[in-house]
Amino acid sequence: MTGEWQRRRRVRQRLDRIFAAVFLLAIALSLLTLVVLLWDVVRDGARWLRWEFLTSYPSRIPERAGILVPLVGSLWVIGLTALIALPLGVAAAVYLEFYAGDSWLSRLIEANIANLAGVPSIVYGLLGLAIFVRGLHLGRSVLAAALTMTLLVLPVIIVATREALRSVPVSLIHGAYALGATRWQVIRTVVLPTAAGSIMTGVILAISRALGETAPMITIGAWAFITFLPRHPLDGFSVLPIQIFNWAARPQPAFQQLAAAGIVVLLAVLLSLNAVAIWLRNKYQKKAEW
Amino acid sequence: MGNAFEIRNLNVYYGQHQVLYDVNMNIRERAVTAIIGPSGCGKSTLLRCLNRMHDLQPGVRVTGEVRFKGRNIYDDDVDPMEIRYRIGMVFQKPNPFPKSIFENVAFGPRINGYRGNLNELVERCLRQAALWDEVKDRLHASALSLSGGQQQRLCLARALAVEPEVILMDEPASALDPISTAKLEDLILELKSRYTIVLVTHNMQQAGRVADETAFFLNGRLIEMGPTREMFANPREKKTEEYLTGRFG
Amino acid sequence: MANAVAEGRDLRVSPRWRDAQKRRERWIARLLLLAGLVSVLTTVGIVLTLTVDTVQFFQQVSLWEFLTDDKWTPLFTPKHFGILPLLNGTFLVAVGSALVAVPLGLGSAIYLSEYASDRVRRVVKPLLEILAGIPTVVYGYFALTYITPLLRRYIENLEVFNALSACIAVGVMIIPTVSSLSEDAMVAVPRSLREAAYALGATRLEVALKVVVPAAFSGIVAAIILAVSRAVGESMIVALAAGSTPKLTLNPLESIQTMTGFIVQVSQGDVGYGTVEYYSIYAVGMALFLVTLAMNLFARWVVRRYQEGVRA
Numbered sequence: 001m002t003g004e005w006q007r008r009r010r011v012r013q014r015l016d017r018i019f020a021a022v023f024l025l026a027i028a029l030s031l032l033t034l035v036v037l038l039w040d041v042v043r044d045g046a047r048w049l050r051w052e053f054l055t056s057y058p059s060r061i062p063e064r065a066g067i068l069v070p071l072v073g074s075l076w077v078i079g080l081t082a083l084i085a086l087p088l089g090v091a092a093a094v095y096l097e098f099y100a101g102d103s104w105l106s107r108l109i110e111a112n113i114a115n116l117a118g119v120p121s122i123v124y125g126l127l128g129l130a131i132f133v134r135g136l137h138l139g140r141s142v143l144a145a146a147l148t149m150t151l152l153v154l155p156v157i158i159v160a161t162r163e164a165l166r167s168v169p170v171s172l173i174h175g176a177y178a179l180g181a182t183r184w185q186v187i188r189t190v191v192l193p194t195a196a197g198s199i200m201t202g203v204i205l206a207i208s209r210a211l212g213e214t215a216p217m218i219t220i221g222a223w224a225f226i227t228f229l230p231r232h233p234l235d236g237f238s239v240l241p242i243q244i245f246n247w248a249a250r251p252q253p254a255f256q257q258l259a260a261a262g263i264v265v266l267l268a269v270l271l272s273l274n275a276v277a278i279w280l281r282n283k284y285q286k287k288a289e290w
Numbered sequence: 291m292g293n294a295f296e297i298r299n300l301n302v303y304y305g306q307h308q309v310l311y312d313v314n315m316n317i318r319e320r321a322v323t324a325i326i327g328p329s330g331c332g333k334s335t336l337l338r339c340l341n342r343m344h345d346l347q348p349g350v351r352v353t354g355e356v357r358f359k360g361r362n363i364y365d366d367d368v369d370p371m372e373i374r375y376r377i378g379m380v381f382q383k384p385n386p387f388p389k390s391i392f393e394n395v396a397f398g399p400r401i402n403g404y405r406g407n408l409n410e411l412v413e414r415c416l417r418q419a420a421l422w423d424e425v426k427d428r429l430h431a432s433a434l435s436l437s438g439g440q441q442q443r444l445c446l447a448r449a450l451a452v453e454p455e456v457i458l459m460d461e462p463a464s465a466l467d468p469i470s471t472a473k474l475e476d477l478i479l480e481l482k483s484r485y486t487i488v489l490v491t492h493n494m495q496q497a498g499r500v501a502d503e504t505a506f507f508l509n510g511r512l513i514e515m516g517p518t519r520e521m522f523a524n525p526r527e528k529k530t531e532e533y534l535t536g537r538f539g
Numbered sequence: 540m541a542n543a544v545a546e547g548r549d550l551r552v553s554p555r556w557r558d559a560q561k562r563r564e565r566w567i568a569r570l571l572l573l574a575g576l577v578s579v580l581t582t583v584g585i586v587l588t589l590t591v592d593t594v595q596f597f598q599q600v601s602l603w604e605f606l607t608d609d610k611w612t613p614l615f616t617p618k619h620f621g622i623l624p625l626l627n628g629t630f631l632v633a634v635g636s637a638l639v640a641v642p643l644g645l646g647s648a649i650y651l652s653e654y655a656s657d658r659v660r661r662v663v664k665p666l667l668e669i670l671a672g673i674p675t676v677v678y679g680y681f682a683l684t685y686i687t688p689l690l691r692r693y694i695e696n697l698e699v700f701n702a703l704s705a706c707i708a709v710g711v712m713i714i715p716t717v718s719s720l721s722e723d724a725m726v727a728v729p730r731s732l733r734e735a736a737y738a739l740g741a742t743r744l745e746v747a748l749k750v751v752v753p754a755a756f757s758g759i760v761a762a763i764i765l766a767v768s769r770a771v772g773e774s775m776i777v778a779l780a781a782g783s784t785p786k787l788t789l790n791p792l793e794s795i796q797t798m799t800g801f802i803v804q805v806s807q808g809d810v811g812y813g814t815v816e817y818y819s820i821y822a823v824g825m826a827l828f829l830v831t832l833a834m835n836l837f838a839r840w841v842v843r844r845y846q847e848g849v850r851a
């Protein structure tokens with residue numbers, strides 16, 4: 001009896017160890033894919049990763065092709081998106097946290113935000129095409145793209161900002177009210193300055209999502225072959241992911257390598273944005289502890 | 291001297307849960323009134339009724355009257371901002387804003403549209419709070435760099451800067467060391483010639499040292515109120531005596 | 540003194556100043572509400588634009604054809620507008636990517652929640668999250684130029700554009716959705732339950748599979764549904780790697796097309812406004828929106844029902 005029990009116990013413990021390895025393997029495989037992907041992209045793109053690649057205009061000849069136009073276009077789009085989405089998102093979050101209470105209206109808005117977060121990005125592209133490009137006659141412009149991206153990232157910004165607002169100590173808020181401050185004064189002078197660091201972190205992370213979005217940009221008609229830099233929100237434009245998509249979709253290996261080089265540039269911009277976000281978060285946390 | 295507050299039939303509920311029962315009391319002008327009682331008896335709740343801080347918290351219901359200078363502050367046409375501006379508050383834990391020392395004191399005047407000389411006002415308030423000598427060389431340093439006791443005096447200076455008529459203090463010394471506590475108590479004694487002070491404390495010795503009048507609360511009810519010395523020497527109620535002699539609490 | 544102070548104050552804060560302040564407060568509240576309503580307007584905008592152009596589409600194509608025709612060829616003649624092949628492609632990618640993401644994501648989640656130390660968790664979680672942060676066009680490139688050639692070495696009849704590579708890439712992309720949401724659900728399982736099982740001599744594996752996973756089951760189901768709904772809405776991987784041949788097939792080795800893939804394909808070209816091709820992307824977009832909306836609502840319903848069950 002006891003012998004049988006001990007034997008089963010050994011089997012169970014061996015199973016436990018085996019499955020620990022299996023579960024660990026799942027993580028390892030996932031992370032391995034990530035490593036292989038990055039390595040593959042860098043290897044493919046290495047040949048084109050030169051300074052001229054960053055400073056050249058597009059070309060039908062791979063040797064002369066560069067990424068300047070979509071790079072600048074991407075910076076335009078995310079910059080303008082940030083400019084529009086930041087105040088809108090923060091205002092909406094402030095409304096939900098400090099004004100809405102528990103009304104049917106606030107529940108409606110919250111349900112909308114939750115649902116919008118699950119809408120496929122390409123559907124936002126269809127919306128942007130119908131409303132901004134055609135309805136408001138903005139054409140296939142930087143502004144139309146930024147407005148589309150604003151709607152896309154708004155739910156993310158609102159959720160992140162609400163979390164940041166909630167982390168402001170209630171004691172500070174009550175301290176300000178006790179001095180006779182109005183609600184908006186409390187928000188403007190105490191809540192927003194205190195939460196600014198984590199709000200910015202959330203906004204940058206949301207914006208970096210917009211940087212990689214391709215499908216809605218294609219839908220609203222960003223052009224891959226465009227030979228001028230946007231100077232104006234109503235100018236046409238291209239963005240990094242669209243250029244990458246176009247190069248990748250061509251059969252010639254040279255263009256596919258250009259796509260890889262473009263991906264490296266895209267990931268580098270993404271990485272810098274994330275680095276800024278992390279730096280902001282650390283800076284903010286240190287201040288909060290102090 | 292007249293009354294700053296006349297509290298009539300005050301009941302407070304957190305949701306379904308009643309925490310203050312039919313409180314009736316007067317708080318004298320330009321005197322220190324201590325509110326004592328064991329933890330959870332409703333001291334903070336009462337204090338927060340006096341400047342309508344409960345408005346900030348959903349689910350709190352207040353019935354009855356709190357008359358401030360003869361006027362019920364719970365009347366519909368009373369602006370709670372105005373009330374909080376005229377009645378200052380110092381909290382249990384120091385809560386300076388994460389701004390400079392100067393900006394902390396200037397906060398109230400600024401938001402209330404003060405047009406006078408801010409530098410003078412800040413200096414005067416810091417002096418009143420006995421903090422000036424310690425911070426005069428670093429007014430623009432972060433308030434968070436001060437010690438706990440200094441932070442609490444800064445919060446007092448911040449409350450003084452809007453020139454309130456009343457200062458409410460909720461266990462202001464509970465987070466402080468004995469030396470800071472002594473400084474704060476000296477300050478309270480100095481300020482009472484000009485301000486009405488309501489002090490919540492669970493420390494009877496403190497009440498004995500600084501309060502002109504003391505109110506004893508138990509389980510949400512006012513048990514006894516009177517001049518501090520009389521009440522401490524000669525409590526009318528048995529429960530008060532038990533509390534004062536340390537039999538519970 | 541007190542009187543002087545009081546007078547001084549009354550001079551400072553005039554009733555007019557207070558009135559102006561109150562007016563300003565009201566305006567600010569209105570502006571903030573307006574910002575909050577943008578999300579409602581977005582939803583309304585999505586539903587309206589999709590509906591309006593879908594209605595246009597159905598003036599030219601019958602709903603019956605849309606739902607029953609087994610060919611989707613809007614770009615050549617004879618034109619057919621049966622959405623079934625696109626649904627089929629989307630279904631294939633959804634199921635295929637789930638087959639990749641569910642074992643890997645759940646395995647990762649169980650390891651992180653039941654086996655890993657705090658330190659390992661703090662390092663590995665953000666690393667896994669990177670998978671969700673990589674732009675989908677990058678996955679598309681990877682599927683097309685790495686996964687497909689690699690697979691073609693072992694699978695002879697694998698087409699250049701095929702569902703399989705797309706499934707793998709989409710699957711990897713949604714691993715973090717599965718793993719982090721399931722892990723949240725597992726971490727939320729009360730310690731007391733685990734301790735009770737350990738006290739009876741259970742191994743970690745037994746605790747994980749017999750206590751934690753069942754207790755977190757609805758959260759895990761919701762995580763999987765949300766992940767699959769992301770796969771359904773994914774566009775660039777399928778546009779690059781899965782081909783543009785809508786067809787009714789369950790063979791992942793063939794070229795297919797998904798709903799999103801079709802929208803991308805049409806948007807690339809210069810489809811004239813007002814043509815049936817233009818409206819067709821809105822009809823397909825409507826179908827896509829409804830499918831993902833249903834999945835998201837279902838996921839939330841699963842979670843809510845479970846939470847009520849716990850409280851009861």
Ligand SMILES: Nc1ncnc2c1ncn2[C@@H]1O[C@H](COP(=O)(O)OP(=O)(O)O)[C@@H](O)[C@H]1O
Nearest residue numbers: 304307309327328329330331332333334335336
């Ligand atoms: N925000 C709240 N919600 C519900 N109950 C509360 C809240 N704040 C205090 N209470 C309850 O009200 C009673 C009185 O609290 P309080 O006034 O803080 O007591 P004291 O300051 O005398 O310690 C306590 O029983 C406490 O649990």
Ligand SMILES: [Mg+2]
Nearest residue numbers: 333334335460
């Ligand atoms: Mg208290």
